[in-house]
Amino acid sequence: DTAVSQTPKYLVTQMGNDKSIKCEQNLGHDTMYWYKQDSKKFLKIMFSYNNKELIINETVPNRFSPKSPDKAHLNLHINSLELGDSAVYFCASSQYHGTDYGYTFGSGTRLTVV
Amino acid sequence: TQLLEQSPQFLSIQEGENLTVYCNSSSVFSSLQWYRQEPGEGPVLLVTVVTGGEVKKLKRLTFQFGDARKDSSLHITAAQPGDTGLYLCAGPLDSNYQLIWGAGTKLIIKP
Numbered sequence: 001d002t003a004v005s006q007t008p009k010y011l012v013t014q015m016g017n018d019k020s021i022k023c024e025q026n027l028g029h030d031t032m033y034w035y036k037q038d039s040k041k042f043l044k045i046m047f048s049y050n051n052k053e054l055i056i057n058e059t060v061p062n063r064f065s066p067k068s069p070d071k072a073h074l075n076l077h078i079n080s081l082e083l084g085d086s087a088v089y090f091c092a093s094s095q096y097h098g099t100d101y102g103y104t105f106g107s108g109t110r111l112t113v114v
Numbered sequence: 115t116q117l118l119e120q121s122p123q124f125l126s127i128q129e130g131e132n133l134t135v136y137c138n139s140s141s142v143f144s145s146l147q148w149y150r151q152e153p154g155e156g157p158v159l160l161v162t163v164v165t166g167g168e169v170k171k172l173k174r175l176t177f178q179f180g181d182a183r184k185d186s187s188l189h190i191t192a193a194q195p196g197d198t199g200l201y202l203c204a205g206p207l208d209s210n211y212q213l214i215w216g217a218g219t220k221l222i223i224k225p
Contacts (some may be wrong), residue, residue: 004156041200043157043215056212090156102147103204103213105156 003027006091006106013081014114021076021109023091031055032074033103034066035090043090049074081113117141118203118216126222130192135219137203138185143214146186146205148177151218157202193223 006023013019025032033056034046047066048056054066063079074091091106119138127133137146145164149157161170163179163186170177174197176189190197203216 040217041151041220042217043202045212092156102149102159102162103157105158107155 004091004093004104004106006089006109008109009107010110010112012112012114015081015083017081018077018079019081019111020078021089021091021111023074023076023106025072025091025093025104027093027095027104028072029093029095029104030071031094031096032068032071033092033094034074034076035092035105037088037090037108039087047074047076078111081111083113086111086113117214118205120201120203120216120219122219123217124220124222126224127193129194129223129225132189132191133193133221134187134189135201135221136185136187137216140184142183143205144183146179146183146203147213148186148188149202149204151200151202152198157200190221193221195223195225197221198223 004025011019031050033048036044036046045058046060049068051071052068065077068074088108088110090108092103094103095101117139121136145162147162148160150160151157161172161177163170163177166183167181168179174191178187200218200220202218204213206213
């Protein structure tokens with residue numbers, strides 16, 4: 001029973017398209033995150049939601065819009081995709097935001113924009 | 115400038131050898147977490163160290179948090195090919211609650 005599941009695993013799309021990545025966690029955690037991992041494997045926070053409320057919104061283009069219908073789901077919608085958006089996107093959750101509790105990550109969505 | 119510096123960036127050794135990787139900062143952390151990421155997967159939490167000077171063991175892996183809570187190390191004894199992966203450290207700063215990530219140490223254990 002997967003704790004944090006995100007779909008799809010792979011996404012290949014053309015420049016200019018709009019796409020969504022879905023994430024669900026069944027851990028009962030309060031906080032969910034979207035991270036971007038670049039080709040050098042550096043993890044960069046994009047967004048964080050705590051109980052459906054946005055609490056971290058890093059410098060991310062407006063083309064990226066998160067949506068949390070409930071505290072178990074955090075989806076990521078991307079408009080007008082660009083080549084530079086190609087990366088692996090990870091969803092994660094934690095019991096409390098940014099404290100001593102670890103994060104549980106999904107297995108990632110590899111986005112390739114062509 | 116990285117708030118958490120990990121070293122080395124890359125390490126390739128033979129099975130059975132010992133190794134240590136480091137996670138250093140000039141800032142104080144309330145805790146530090148270590149994760150291992152395998153290809154095609156997300157990072158998996160290995161351990162959280164909370165108290166300055168704390169040592170935690172996970173089988174052949176030994177984690178230490180510096181006395182001043184500015185650094186941490188991971189020592190692996192008798193490394194095995196299954197230890198191969200990207201090792202990431204992360205921690206929340208005392209001044210705020212955002213998790214800061216290191217750039218990782220890519221470890222390869224050759225059979």
